[in-house]
Amino acid sequence: MPGERRTIFPLKSIQSSIAFAFSCLLLLAIAATSLSCYRLSVDAVENNSRSYIKEVINQVNTNIQSYVDNMENISLLAMTNKDVKYYISNDSFISDEESRPYEKRISDLFQSILYTRKDIASIMVFGYNGRFVSDRRITTLNPNAKIEDQAWYRNARLAGGKSVLSAPHVQNIIQNEYRWVVSLSRELKNVDGLTADGIFLVDLNLNVINDLCSQINLGSKGYVFIVDGDGNIVYHPQQQLIYSNLRTEKIAEVTAASSGSSFEVDDAQGKRFYSVKDTNFGWKIVGVAYETDLIGYKSTLGRTLLITLAAVAISLFVSVVLSHRLSRPIRHLQRSMRLVEKGDFDVQAEVTQMNEIGQLSRTFNMMVAQIKNLMQEIIRTQENKRRSELQALQAQINPHFLYNTLDSIVWMAEQKQHEEVVLMTSALAKLFRASIAKDQELVPIRVEMEHIRNYLLIQKMRYANKLDYRLEFDEAVLNDRMPKILLQPFVENAIYHGIRNKPDLGTIVIRAMQRGGRIVFEIEDDGLGMTAEQLEKIRETGDGENRSKGIGISNVDERIKLICGPAYGVRIRSEREVGTCVTITIPKWPAKG
Numbered sequence: 001m002p003g004e005r006r007t008i009f010p011l012k013s014i015q016s017s018i019a020f021a022f023s024c025l026l027l028l029a030i031a032a033t034s035l036s037c038y039r040l041s042v043d044a045v046e047n048n049s050r051s052y053i054k055e056v057i058n059q060v061n062t063n064i065q066s067y068v069d070n071m072e073n074i075s076l077l078a079m080t081n082k083d084v085k086y087y088i089s090n091d092s093f094i095s096d097e098e099s100r101p102y103e104k105r106i107s108d109l110f111q112s113i114l115y116t117r118k119d120i121a122s123i124m125v126f127g128y129n130g131r132f133v134s135d136r137r138i139t140t141l142n143p144n145a146k147i148e149d150q151a152w153y154r155n156a157r158l159a160g161g162k163s164v165l166s167a168p169h170v171q172n173i174i175q176n177e178y179r180w181v182v183s184l185s186r187e188l189k190n191v192d193g194l195t196a197d198g199i200f201l202v203d204l205n206l207n208v209i210n211d212l213c214s215q216i217n218l219g220s221k222g223y224v225f226i227v228d229g230d231g232n233i234v235y236h237p238q239q240q241l242i243y244s245n246l247r248t249e250k251i252a253e254v255t256a257a258s259s260g261s262s263f264e265v266d267d268a269q270g271k272r273f274y275s276v277k278d279t280n281f282g283w284k285i286v287g288v289a290y291e292t293d294l295i296g297y298k299s300t301l302g303r304t305l306l307i308t309l310a311a312v313a314i315s316l317f318v319s320v321v322l323s324h325r326l327s328r329p330i331r332h333l334q335r336s337m338r339l340v341e342k343g344d345f346d347v348q349a350e351v352t353q354m355n356e357i358g359q360l361s362r363t364f365n366m367m368v369a370q371i372k373n374l375m376q377e378i379i380r381t382q383e384n385k386r387r388s389e390l391q392a393l394q395a396q397i398n399p400h401f402l403y404n405t406l407d408s409i410v411w412m413a414e415q416k417q418h419e420e421v422v423l424m425t426s427a428l429a430k431l432f433r434a435s436i437a438k439d440q441e442l443v444p445i446r447v448e449m450e451h452i453r454n455y456l457l458i459q460k461m462r463y464a465n466k467l468d469y470r471l472e473f474d475e476a477v478l479n480d481r482m483p484k485i486l487l488q489p490f491v492e493n494a495i496y497h498g499i500r501n502k503p504d505l506g507t508i509v510i511r512a513m514q515r516g517g518r519i520v521f522e523i524e525d526d527g528l529g530m531t532a533e534q535l536e537k538i539r540e541t542g543d544g545e546n547r548s549k550g551i552g553i554s555n556v557d558e559r560i561k562l563i564c565g566p567a568y569g570v571r572i573r574s575e576r577e578v579g580t581c582v583t584i585t586i587p588k589w590p591a592k593g
Contacts, residue, residue, distance in 0.1 A: 088127025110135035127198035498527025
């Protein structure tokens with residue numbers, strides 16, 4: 001009709017027009033930014049590849065460091081073994097006949113280690129007093145190999161008690177044996193740290209290092225190799241070719257590179273990237289990746305980008321066509337979702353059709369019902385979790401206390417102190433009976449007082465000249481109830497950190513009293529006390545450095561708040577050389593009628 005404006009693409013609604021206009025703008029924006037995005041993506045692939053190489057060699061470093069740490073732990077076992085220390089000590093004057101039992105026990109110890117560690121070739125100890133023992137009952141040293149001339153022996157003496165890891169070498173110290181190993185050696189220092197008695201040696205097979213490195217995949221041609229501090233190759237996937245001079249590596253560049261750095265090399269073997277990581281024991285772990293592997297990623301990225309652009313264009317076109325038809329049920333579903341967002345989980349979306357939108361509405365209804373059920377289940381689970389946490393906190397007991405108590409019982413039995421044995425054993429039995437009882441969470445304060453009395457009785461017998469105590473419980477509160485095993489962690493801390501290291505007698509006073517509608521407990525000692533910094537650290541972290549030694553202050557405080565509420569809990573005040581006082585506040589729970 002005259003005067004009527006025609007459009008190129010007639011649309012039936014404003015919503016369709018807006019959808020189409022935004023679709024065109026989006027397509028133009030994607031087309032304009034495709035090249036820059038591709039370039040940025042290519043750079044990102046290269047950077048991510050280099051980051052991946054660094055992560056891989058960091059993981060290799062962690063695995064090898066863990067392996068070396070295990071070997072150092074074995075050396076610590078030898079350093080602390082009484083038989084080894086006495087056997088190689090310059091102060092031990094024993095004949096060859098008297099030394100044989102020591103040799104047998106030490107050899108049995110080393111054999112038990114080798115039985116569980118197939119990657120260890122041998123374990124030996126060379127004393128400065130001329131004695132020698134290994135993992136074998138009968139060992140003959142190579143007369144042509146002087147121990148003092150061995151690099152691992154010299155380096156261990158120079159290291160002054162630190163572990164030294166050698167380069168791969170042929171170990172010829174044992175007659176008629178020639179093994180390709182890496183040696184970990186360490187000088188066995190005395191307690192004073194100034195003198196030493198000998199050298200500890202562990203020969204490690206290279207199989208573990210080969211297995212750790214050979215499984216690393218850095219593309220189709222990338223690899224990992226290891227060099228020591230002098231540039232000697234410890235591991236290389238083509239080690240034989242390098243030793244035969246049929247292949248070379250950039251050892252000088254690797255040796256000069258700092259830890260965490262990387263550099264590029266472009267030669268006849270192709271362009272490749274080197275990433276270097278230093279270990280704590282002098283080795284360098286190097287990851288090598290080839291650019292040809294990255295090019296493959298670039299081409300894949302380009303094809304992916306084209307496919308993505310095509311898919312976006314098709315999706316936008318389809319969305320314009322279907323937007324009008326789908327808009328109404330989607331709006332209905334959106335309104336239902338807003339109601340759910342406000343917390344109404346009884347809403348049900350209307351399902352008018354059985355197409356995708358209808359299925360979405362049906363799935364939404366199922367999801368809302370499931371969320372409602374899950375929320376109820378979470379409430380029940382949290383409640384069960386709270387009860388389980390409380391039971392777990394109640395079940396904790398310091399094993400060192402049990403071991404020390406049993407040792408004291410054995411000592412008193414050996415001294416024929418039968419009455420003391422009966423008394424301590426009875427107190428320990430009562431203490432454990434109270435600890436493992438699970439029939440109730442709240443117990444009368446009278447029962448908790450008896451539990452603490454038994455605990456202090458045991459500690460008093462152990463620290464007769466170091467510990468005294470008083471229980472000052474108000475008779476009016478003895479029938480009230482409290483959470484069980486509440487006071488023992490603080491009494492234990494008072495003994496071990498306040499009284500035990502005090503030069504003279506220390507006293508612990510435990511009080512229980514009623515203040516208003518609350519029950520207040522105080523555990524006060526006249527021990528060493530704490531500085532302001534130590535007290536602040538405990539307030540910030542909950543239990544300072546005592547987490548591994550008992551239940552812990554934070555756990556008890558958390559337990560009280562879980563049971564009683566946030567208004568109750570634990571407070572600590574302390575002064576250096578004066579003592580410490582812990583105040584615990586709980587509600588008043590009268591005895592059951």
